[in-house]
Amino acid sequence: MRAHWEHFPHEADMGVRGIGPSEAQAFEQAALAMTAIITDPSTIQPLELIRIECEAPDDALLLAEWLNSLLYEMSTRQMLFGRFAVELGQGALRGRAWGERVDPERHHPAVEVKGATYTSLRVAQEEGTWIAQTVVDV
Amino acid sequence: MDLALLTRSCEHEWEIPAQGAMRVPAIIFASEALVRQMDRKVYEQAVNVAMLPGIVTASFVMPDAHWGYGFPIGGVAAFDADEGGVVSAGGVGFDVSCGVRCLHTGLKSAALRADQEELADVLYAEIPVGVGSTGGIHLGASETDAMLAGGASWAVQNGWGEAEDLERIEERGQMSGADPHSVSVRAKQRQQDQMGTLGSGNHYLEVQHVTGIFDGAIARQFGLEMDDVVVMIHCGSRGLGHQIGTDFLKRMAMAASAYGIALPDRELACAPIRSELGQSYLGAMRAAINCALANRQILTHLVRRAFAHVLPEARLSLLYDVSHNTCKLEHHGGRSLYVHRKGATRAFSPGHPELPEALRAAGQPVLIGGSMGTGSYILAGTHSSQRQAFSSACHGAGRAMSRHQASRTWRGREVIEALAARGITVRSPSMRGVAEEAPEAYKDVVAVVDSAEASGLARKVARVEPLICIKG
Known part of the structure; x- marks a missing residue:
């Protein structure tokens, strides 16, 4: 199975779901799903690398922490990220995100993501496939 | 929502009786049609809120309610610190103090028509909108703290606006009890280049004109006449508020069990009001309110x-x-209560001491944003608002369709052309953003305000319709 992402409906906001053969890949895909709310990820050039480290007491909170750390970097650097690499340790995540500064002419960003919520927040392995999902507030 | 789950108290009031772990009932104010449209999740979320420690009277749901995260959007709940009451970061949300400001212009729409396109262009050039936009103001550390303590007063002192503006802002433009030291460095960093920016999503700036007066006496006290041009600004505390929500959601979710709080949903993360974490959140959240008030004040200056x-x-x-x-x-019924309003507007009754003198007899203006193509409404708090839901009313039309579905249903360009044919000028950096905010993606705002009036939450005063919409 190839790693991929999808959106799932929420009345006011948007659900992001990463799916992959490993938990780390599911986290990478969830980040891509979040980017896809804002813009088409294929329009983002991987010009700059940002490193992210975060911790949380369980996998689900770690997913929210990973997505929220990305939102912080996007907000303070005015950047968008289109490629991700995640390594997971015991309650800790080391991530890399590649992207570039927002260019409204090229990225046509649709909406700003305010935060990753704990609604429908779930990290689980089902029949050998990892799912990492939550609802983000837009 | 299945009506069989509810007990109808009267035409526009429905009760979910307290059951299981609920400490109080949940009460929904809405017409039968609006209740039927509400997602089952609104029911679940209203019930979950009713389980929180120290909740008083009921978990209230406004007519525009929809499925949120933790609290329903359109949820109102009050907590008593003396009874172990809590404060919840999830009960306020990420966009702390998101709100609406309405400005008179002293113009009639005829005076605007010839210059409508040019005004739209100049507003669009003046107001930073959309993802990644920054304002012309960069705040250093000490200036950020002054802004977080001072709110719109700070903005006026720095030349963005006039002293008389402050009279017409909740809390007189400055939320007391704000504690800049409870705000994380990350939250302050997210804000340093975002002052005076509108944001994106459902945030907008509209030039509108009055197309209906429902209560002539109150409209006169509000200074509104038919065809008056007004400006409506909808935005919040920007990155700072989002980060405060993020920070405290995590801290409260992790601390809940230590406080002996069983959370029915992690998103309802909360802490006792009388705890270090609860007080720290209140200090930070009040600072975010000041940030939102300062932001709308700076935007007002740019509009002027x-x-x-x-x-x-x-x-x-x-x-x-x-x-x-x-x-x-x-203060409600002789008690001091911490009233959470998530997607709900305060609606103080006539005579309330917090209202400025010029508005005191009329009751508090309640500003209800509609969608881009439909009207918005100006309501007023009534004597019955206090009795119903701690002086609260609805806040907007509420989404009827997810963003996902909306962006698949419409194209932004077509939405803009259809609105232009109706005399509405739209400026936005994002066509997909416009499609996601298409008028038809929202509930009928008329049904929402009619229901708010019929249930005694607020009184309809005037309808306004857009001429120009600057969309983030």
Whole structure:
């Protein structure tokens, strides 16, 4: 199975779901799903690398922490990220995100993501496939 | 929502009786049609809120309610610190003090028509909108703290606006009890280049005109006449508020079990009001309220500059400024309560001492944003608002369709052309953003305000319709 992402409906906001053969890949895909709310990820050039480290007491909170750390970097650097690499340790995540500064002419960003919520927040392995999902507030 | 789950108390009031772990009932104010449209999740979320420690009277749901995260959007709940009451970051949300400000312009729509396109262009050039936009203001550390303590007062002291503006803002433009030291460095960093920016999503700036008056006496006290041009600004505390929500959601979710709080949903993360974490959140959240008030004040200044350039005869003065994502300490029925309003507007009754003198007899203006193509409404608090839901009313039309579905259903360009044919000028950096905010993606705002009036939450005063919409 190839790693991929999808959106799932929420009345006011948007659900992001990463799916992959490993938990780390599911986290990478969830980040891509979040980017896809804002813009088409294929329009983002991987010009700059940002490193992210975060911790949380369980996998689900770690997913929210990973997505929220990305939102912080996007907000303070005015950047968008289109490629991700995640390594997971015991309650800790080391991530890399590649992207570039927002260019409204090229990225046509649709909406700003305010935060990753704990609604429908779930990290689980089902029949050998990892799912990492939550609802983000837009 | 399945009506069989509810007990109908009267035409526009429905009760979910307290059962299981619920400490109080949940009460929904809405017409039968609106209740039927509400997602089953609204029911679940209203019930979950009713389980929180120290909740008083009921978990209330406004007519525009929809499925949120933790609290329903359109949820109101009050907590008593003396009874172990809590404060919840999830009950305020990420966009702390998101709200609406309405400005008079002193113009009639005929005076605007010839210059409508130019005014739209100048507003669009003056107001930073959309993802990644930054304002012309960079705040250093000490100036950020001054802003977080001072709110709109700080903005006026720094030349963005006039002293008389402050009268017409909740809390007189400055939320007391704000504690800049409870705000994380990350939250402050997210804000340092975002002052005076509108944001994106459902945030907008509209030039509108009055197309209906429902209560002539109150409209006169609000200074509104048919065909008056007004400006409505909808935005919040930007990156700072988002980060405060993020920070405290995590801290409260992790600390809940230590406080002996069983959370029915992690998103309802909360802490006792009388705890270090609860007090720290209140200090930070109040600072975020000041950030939102300062932001709308700076945007007001930018709007005045744009009008001065195109229509120098305009005189922009505040009707009022309301916030709809807050937790505030208020006095109701002789008790001091922490009232959470998530997607709900405060609606103080006539005579309330907090209202400025010019508005006191009329009741508090309640500003209800519609969608881009439909109207918005100006309501007023009534004597019955206090009895119903701690002086609260609805806040907007509420989404009827997810963003996902909306962006698949419409194209932004077509939405803009259809609105242009109706005399509405739209400016936005994002066509997909416009499609996601298409008028038909929202509930019928008329049904929402009619229901708010029928249930005694607020009184309809005037309808306004857009001429120009600047969409983030």
